[in-house]
Amino acid sequence: MLHRRVYQFLIIFALGLGLLFAIKYVMGLSDYVIPSPSGVWETGKETARRYFGDVGNTLGVAMAGQVISVFLAGFVGIAGRRATWFGSFIKVAAYNVQAYPIVALAPILFILVGDGLFTRLLIAAMICYFPVLLSVLGIMSEPVEDIEHFYRATGRMRWQLEVKIRAFENLGKLTTVISGSATLAFAGTIVAEFIAANAGIGYSIRIALYQSDMGKILVALFMIGIVLSLYQGLLELSGQAVRRAWGGS
């Protein structure tokens, strides 16, 4: 699965790069607008090691942000699953926070928590958690009547049991959403680094943009793609392992 993810990414990247080079040569654009293949290669040789470290840094924060967001979404989803006043309040708060643009929230975050690792983490988690939350809310609000009816009828239903039943019955959906949210966590971390950090690949992309260096941006995109493909592949493998362990198949 891992190698399939990687070569699929390589095909997509190569197609994109090929299209860019085709535009460059058809329109006769200079290396300033789109660098030549040899220019990209040279830039890659110069920056690959540094950018790989930057992507690793970003991945570490994205993973931590994803874990936070999954827990947060789990908590909000479970608390907000009931049609009570508190459930509705939780949902409104969660939706509203998501509606605010991160660039507008960033200055407030700087004042509250500074401009280091925690801000990156928080922004990554904020961008990542919403889709997970929607899935968790959907799953947790939907009763599994066949099973739950028995426990209700016998008076043995507790909220913990209800959550377990619904999570177990939708394990496939949950693991797919969590694996998919890795992309969002990664994107969220890059956005955070772009606007609020001094480290990570988002920060390096910002510098490359200031220098109008398309070659560096292409190398950064390549690194992000490779690392993200590997990470998502690993998450999918983990999801399958969890499903096998819990579901016995």
Place this chain on the structure above:
Amino acid sequence: MIPSASVIGVLAIVLAAAWQPALAEEEAVYRLKWLFNISVAGGLYADTHGYFSEQGLSVVLKEGGPERDAVRELEMGQALFGTASADQVIRARAMGSPVVVVAQLFQVNPLQWIYRPGELRIDRLEDLRGRVIGITYGGNDETIMRTLLAKAGISEDEVELFSVRYDYTPFFQGRVSIWPVYRNAQGVILEDRLGRAGEKTAFFNPADYGVRFVANSVVTAEKTAGRSPDLVRRFVRALLKGWSEAMDPKNSAETIRTLRRFDRETPENILSEQLAVTRRLVVPKDGAPIGSIDEAAWRQTEQIMIEQGQIQEAVGVEKALRPVF
């Protein structure tokens, strides 16, 4: 009665004149460096006062921003003219982009550093030693500050370089001693804001220490300059007329009125101060016309970029300078 040949001839001329369609204005897109604010006052003035139309041009002014690159748009054919900083032009030339400079808008770079003179006194470059200095990594303020530090013999471990972003909180909190701003835009706003809080501010201008890194200039593609020199001349003439009129103190009220149409967020008193500061940066001190290209400053900018490793070798920047007037 049959009209005479001369009457028919006169009628034919009159009819031909009446049927001749009005001369269409040539269209041109002008990509600015930044959003509509004081730094583009001349362009807005020229546009709203019909100076482009006078030259037979229909010009669309498009706002710039950090993600916009006028040089790229010239090459892609998305704009005919643009405003770009000198480092952008030199970097583009180094990578084979056929961009030329037809006028230099700012004679003094508006990129300066704000600081609190109560906490820090800068009389010489050595006074920067041991300070926390704000820079935008990758931006031209980084290049300028590194040049200044090198000039003063200050190594990087003798100062603390702080990566700045859009928000000024670290400067307000006093965590950073000097912070890069555009002197004529944010500089005035911060000066006013801190002044109202009872704090004094001052500005550190690299040009005072011999570093003249050129800022915004008007650019076009070599192809446009070569094939349509008249078009370029008419555009530059109209634009610089706009700048000259906007910077003329007797037109201050009209300039502010013009700016207010595009920049509603900035209060009038701030705009007035911004205009006064911009005038000092745009109008050449030696009596030369607005828009004059300072070739020596361009060569120095190129030299700085070589020293800072931003370009590998000289690009012969003087070949890119094509003053139109």
